[in-house]
Amino acid sequence: MSALESDLPLTRESVLEAHERIKPHIHLTPALTSRTLDRLASTSRSADVDGIKNARGVTGDGAARPVVRMVFKCENLQRGGAFKIRGATHAISRLTPAQSSKGVITHSSGNHAQALAIAAAAASIPCTVIMPSISTPSKIAATQSYGASVVFSGSTAPEREAAVREEQARTGATLIPPYDHPFILLGQGTVALELIEQANAAGRPLDAIVAPCGGGGLLSGIATACRGTGVRVFGAEPRKDGANDCQRGLKAGARIDSVKTLTIADGLRTPTGAVTYGVIEESVAGVFSVTEWEILMAVRLVVERMKVLVEPSAVVGLAVVLFDEGFRRLVQREAGEGGWNVGVVFSGGNTTLEALAGLLVREGEFTNEQEQLLRE
Amino acid sequence: MSALESDLPLTRESVLEAHERIKPHIHLTPALTSRTLDRLASTSRSADVDGIKNARGVTGDGAARPVVRMVFKCENLQRGGAFKIRGATHAISRLTPAQSSKGVITHSSGNHAQALAIAAAAASIPCTVIMPSISTPSKIAATQSYGASVVFSGSTAPEREAAVREEQARTGATLIPPYDHPFILLGQGTVALELIEQANAAGRPLDAIVAPCGGGGLLSGIATACRGTGVRVFGAEPRKDGANDCQRGLKAGARIDSVKTLTIADGLRTPTGAVTYGVIEESVAGVFSVTEWEILMAVRLVVERMKVLVEPSAVVGLAVVLFDEGFRRLVQREAGEGGWNVGVVFSGGNTTLEALAGLLVREGEFTNEQEQLLRE
Incomplete structure (x- = not known):
């Protein structure tokens, strides 16, 4: 038996070093843009657009209307599908x-x-x-x-x-x-290095990155990679059954180390780890959470409009950008009329046609959950 | 009323010129590779691999075993989804x-x-x-x-x-x-210019391109773009109800100008046009056709393994590479052990989750059709 010991500092330089090591073995996944999704993210009237109905529970003059241009990092197209x-x-x-x-x-x-x-x-x-x-x-x-x-x-x-x-x-x-190990989080952080470069090449130098948070390896790695770059990093979680353990932990000032949830974002059912939570607490600008219905709407938009397959866990970041009023108000306040270029990480695409079809059957059920949450 | 008149020659140079004109308005769509699909294409035992059962009706020592490395041009990620x-x-x-x-x-x-x-x-x-x-x-x-x-x-x-x-x-x-106009086919042919360049960049200089053929605009455009490059161009059609009008026309020596088919590849239900057929007859190295079941298997593989959404019409080229013994024997014969790098064009992704789920329901029905064809 042998322990995996690391003396690497959790710095951007360590992520750069990790990237050199892994580059020959991974895909440089595409970074896509979508005018349709930018338009949806940049309106306060999602209720009126493309069948996205009352997702935010806020429409019209009261709702935030940030200007958002997104760059989607397609790790669903990565080797192994994530x-x-x-x-x-x-x-x-x-x-x-x-x-x-x-x-x-x-x-x-x-x-x-x-x-x-x-x-x-x-x-x-x-x-x-x-x-x-x-x-x-x-x-x-x-x-x-x-x-x-x-x-x-x-x-x-x-x-x-x-x-x-x-x-x-x-x-x-x-x-x-x-997830809860320096080698792992430094490896996952390499996503951000590529995304920043690809966004620059696409003429959209990033103001922020939003990434899913389950065990926190991806989010803490990205936060580490972005240190000193000026790119703000935000986390996204499902909310069902308290799956937003990281968000709740940050609010309470102490990591929540146990979660029991049946969110459809099944890759995000784990609580954040001790190492990853420490990094997130120090370097992440905010963590937001979304409902099951918002996740499902995001899956449908990505599959049908962007034409790439995503698992539900992969789109919680997009769901935050589209639907979370807290995040949207923050962007509107900080970005002003110029708006923000936001990198959104699609973390994986390991699902089946049957599983997606099954989600659609549950759409009505999700709508009820959504409505209940809005009443609370 | 005003006619759309063209005096452009149907040459590679005209395609290059068209590309300069349209470049600012279209996406440079990604060209993806997949080890899983290369492995499937490069075995004679598809019956044993990944649940692809008896698709070719030929397995074991009798079947062709070409070496194929594919580069997939994702026009399903193009503006407008095609x-x-x-x-x-x-x-x-x-x-x-x-x-x-x-x-x-x-x-x-x-x-x-x-x-x-x-x-x-x-x-x-x-x-x-x-x-x-x-x-x-x-x-x-x-x-x-x-x-x-x-x-x-x-x-x-x-x-x-x-x-x-x-x-x-x-x-x-x-x-x-x-489709049946020089301006249109020269525009569609620009797909090949990008694909050839992207395949070179990926270290897979193309030996051939396989593209779907409905009205023939895409296929004839690609054939025009590839003139003088040494890249062979092949067409792919659905076979159901005689939807393989181009293949049948080439065999009979005369264009078939009327087709009535209910193939699931609904973008390919039209017969080839007069202009496009002329180019295809002159410059395409061969046209092959596939069954409904083979199309469905290809959709499933692309969606679940490559994680991109494709409409059934988009994958007939891949279905030919995976399943058509005629094409596969040709590759094995001409390419030898070194194999071929084959560009495969995914033409579009305009479908819905519901429509794909509906196809899955029909999977058993397709299997029956497949078996019947094999008995014929």
Whole structure:
């Protein structure tokens, strides 16, 4: 068994260094723009536009009317379908030769496991993924298709952790955590380096970046990458069942370390980690949260208007820009008539046509939730 | 009333000239690659891979096993959601001042109408779209939202054409045809200029391009753009109900000018035009056709693996590369072990989540059709 130790400072320079290491192994994902979405974001009358009805609960003269030009960083088009390959590849590049020879292990069943499998295969390092034996066959097959060994465990966290320890005792594999580690967050932060450069090339030098926040690896990495650049960084969370743990923690002045939520943004159900929360507290300009209905509307807009597939977790940043009056008032106040260029990170696209169709069936249900929230 | 006359030669130089004219008004759409799809295209055992079952009806040692590296040109991410903006913008740039002042008109109810509306608005030229009064309200609203005047007609072709003539008599507007005109095909051909350059930049200089063929504007334009470059151009059509009119016409030695099909690739239900067919006959290396099931499998792969939204018409080229044994044997024979770099054009992405979900419901039905075809 071997610990993944880091003495890297959490600085922009460390993110730049991580980028050099991982560049050959990742896609430079496209940065897209959309006149339709800019128009939607820059009106106070979303109720009147494109069927977006009463999403904000505020329309007309009372509502904020910021000027927003967005640049969308499409990590849904990244290798493995999500930004996770960045952190995983970076962590693997930092292993000692002794660690490399014994392989890596994880017990995430989501995007991180697939990313680690891909990154390990690229480095010719053995990779083991602990998965609950009740996992869907397609998920198991996908992880195996990337070359990882799948070891089954019970489905509770203690059972999975025990299985990891058992496997580590046997093989000496190094555990690569999904988000709460300097190597991981520095790797994820490389998204911001590319986005800033691509926005400049598109004639939209960024004033701000909005990114999803689950465990906080992506958000804290971006905040680290943006230090000293003048680009403000904002986080976005789902609100359902208190999934906005980071936002609530910042308000209360203490990290919330446990969350139980069934938000459709299933990649954001985890609470922020200790390391990531520290960075976010220090360097993030604000965290906002959105309803299930707002997330669904954002998915529909991105899929149907921008023509790229996104998982619900990927669009909470866009939902904040479109629907959160607090964020929108802030932009209007700080940006004035010139407006802001806002980088919006689409974090992943790992979903199926069936799953999206299933969300549409629930649209009415989401509308009710939305209305209830507005009454509260 | 005013005719759209062209004295432009159908040469690569004319395509280059068209590109200079339209560049400021269109997106340089991304060119993507996918290891998963390359792997699928480069195996003879598609039956074993990723749930693609018996698509070719040929597996194992008898099947072709070409080496294919693809570069996907994402015109589904183009302004208006399809390549059509290229031809429309080019045609508008060629209007005389007198024509411009009187505006443009069309009776396409598909991607061409929206593209023309966008292109006309950009040039501050009035645009009228004749639409059947039974059109879906969302389609009418979308066309109007781009600034076009919608005039209603009956739903048969003669009724629509009569409405166009009536409107032209009143306004003097110039009819911009959807595909069968030099200005249009030269505009559509600009896709190939970008794709060739992007493939070079990606280290995959193209051996061939495969593009969908409906009216033939896109395919004939690409063939024109590739003249003298050494890049072979292939066409792809749906086969259902004889929708492969171009393939059948080439075989019989005479253009087929009427088709009645209900293929899910609804953008490809039109027969090739007289001008476009002439170019295709002269400059296209081959036209292949695919089943409904193969189209659906290609949609699913692109949406779920590449994470971009495509309409069924957009993926017939990919379906040919993956599933057509004739094409695959040709590649294996001509390319040998080194393989080919193949540019695949995704022509558009104008569909909805509901429509895609509806296709999935029909998957079983398509499988039956597929099996029947294989027995024939």
